[in-house]
Amino acid sequence: MLRIRNVLLCGLILVPPFGMAMASEETASAVFGGGCFWCVEEAFDKVEGVVSTTSGYSGGHVENPSYEQVVDGGTGHVEVVRVEYDPAAVDYATLLHVFWRNVDPFAVDRQFCDEGESYRSVIYTASEEERELAEATRDELSERFDREIVTEISDFEAFYPAEGYHQDYYRKNPVRYNFYKSACGREERLEEVWGDEAGGLGSR
Template sequence: MKNILSILIITLCFSCHNQAQINPKQQAVINAEPVVVPMEDGKARAYFASGCFWCVEAIYESVKGVEEVISGYSGGFTENPTYEASNTGKTGHAEAVEVIYNPNEVSFSTLVDVYFGSQDPTQVNGQGPDRGSQYRSIIFYQNDEQKRIIQAKKEALAKKLDAKIAAEVYPFQKFWKAEDYHQNYERLHPNQGYIRNVSIPRLNRFKAKFPELLKDDQKH
């Protein structure tokens, strides 16, 4: 009886924590055809989820060839997600960023290197102190070539670390811009507790690892 009860409790906990990912609507997102975002004024767009978007926005904005980074939500099945709704873990979305970049200065392949090199690639359902499906790692592809690049780098990293890589690989569908107060949050609030203790150290670790990728004003 105890064994049966334990199994039921474990199953219930697993279901609660993974509700977004096992929802049939979520599976439809994973199985969808990717949406291609056309270039605009010579700029391309790429999409990544890697924990708190405050952290990820600051990391990508430090990279040469990146024009702008916008915080938002992607990867889920809910229309018009909000920060409050996303935090429940029930929208299917993860906190994500839209990276607007010049492909003549930085390649999609390099942006994927930045992605894997700026996180704990083995952490499931979160990044650092942020836990939950809304903080899970996802790389979005818009075409077969991007998918090939992502999968090749993911496989190589798994072999190098001899570990399973947590990042999910999704066809890009839609990016929902986050509320205005989330944009440029790290730059505007350098003394906020989370920024000082989590975001800035994460950014500095990335800078130390990839100095050759940094914009000139970020080399300090």
Template sequence: MIRRLFVLVASFAAILLPADVLAAGKPAPPATAVFAGGCFWCMENDMRGIPGVLKVESGYTGGHVDRPTYRDVTSETSGHYESVRVTYDPAKLDYGFLLYKYWKLVDPTDDGGQFCDRGPSYRPAVFVTPAQRPVAEKSRAEAAKRLKTGVMKAQILPLQTFWPAEAYHRDYAKNHAVEYHAYRLGCGRDLKLKQVWGG
């Protein structure tokens, strides 16, 4: 009897209440954002530490070749950027705040590459859906005002297919810690970031 009463009440609720009210109690599905910022090993490692980020994947986007390889991208013939796809919990992390954190991880004044990595595939860029574009454009303008040196050159570009990188690139900072830290120090990434953003 009690079970029938619950079923009857639930049926009436489904008819009388709007779908958005019924769904309000459910957690929001994960959201994604795609960024380019030079070496994807560094971007993957740095963005993984942001609270609310669930997963960061290294890969390639923005080019004209299907299923590009690392060799294709670094040969500068595919048009792709080394990039990361960030999956995050929108209940814990706002896209605008994720953008704020992104800018501090790159030198957006350098459109010839990033740090010691030179060439078009290493340029900084934010890849957006139409819904993300207004937030990204506003964030870019605000970041430009905070720069200590240089002029904002990083672009906001339409999101294209994201191609995951080869397995040996994934979790590189964790799986090859000594090599990663030697590379990062030798590349001068952190020193340059202090010059660009201060601190």
């Protein structure tokens, strides 16, 4: 099913790599891996208080990897999204709430139709406080579902922005994006796991 995304990328005009936006003094950032970064961008862009989202790669040992290197495997990297947000408008706990309800927390080395280490779900924490919050929510979900949550919680080390054509893909290429998302079965699986909570934008 990974072919779906590769086919959708054919024929696109490539633009220069999208630079990593640094958080300002008024904003903070969080990094999440939830499968296809196109879909994760869309999920977090809907959250009030989120300033911007940037698709990229984290968690591996190769500096400035390409998309092809990451999806081929062996780099240790995960497709991630860097979420820049206004802490006065939305807190990290809310971002975690949205993250969980946009992933399949039981899937090992995959999310929906995309398979491989680069599609595993991960929360990259940048402080002890973030780690404690992430672990607490994971443990709550494990108790709720009475099964193991396989989503990783790892220390954040580095973020490498993805190529420019990946940024805001769902906005720039809505027809291709919606075809991919539908064919991948993402929404159906989220509803199967989370029911009315799927997407995470409802009441907490």
